[in-house]
Amino acid sequence: MKATWNGSVIAESNDTIVIEGNHYFPADSIDKAYFRESLKTTVCPWKGTASYYDVVVDGETNAAAAWYYPTPKDAAAEIRNYVAFWQGVEVGE
Secondary structure (H helix, E strand, C coil): CEEEECCEEEEECCCCEEECCEEEEEHHHECHHHEEEEEEEEEECCCEEEEEEEEEECCEEEEEEEEEECCCCHHHHHHECEEEECCCCEEEC
């Protein structure tokens, strides 16, 4: 699977985990050059507190377009150190 935004591949992996229709990519499969920590957080009742990254490609920023669970609840332990995308980031083969 590949995640692309603004014409660049920002993540690529054969080992994604699909939860609720979202592909979660292993943290070591993202190209860290395109990611900047965001202050945004949200809470999922069963996964826990999500943290976000801004995706930055060619000077354009897609704010909070990637999320991850640094300390997921037990029910979502399998996605610890995995990153998912939304807000126009295309995920596909």
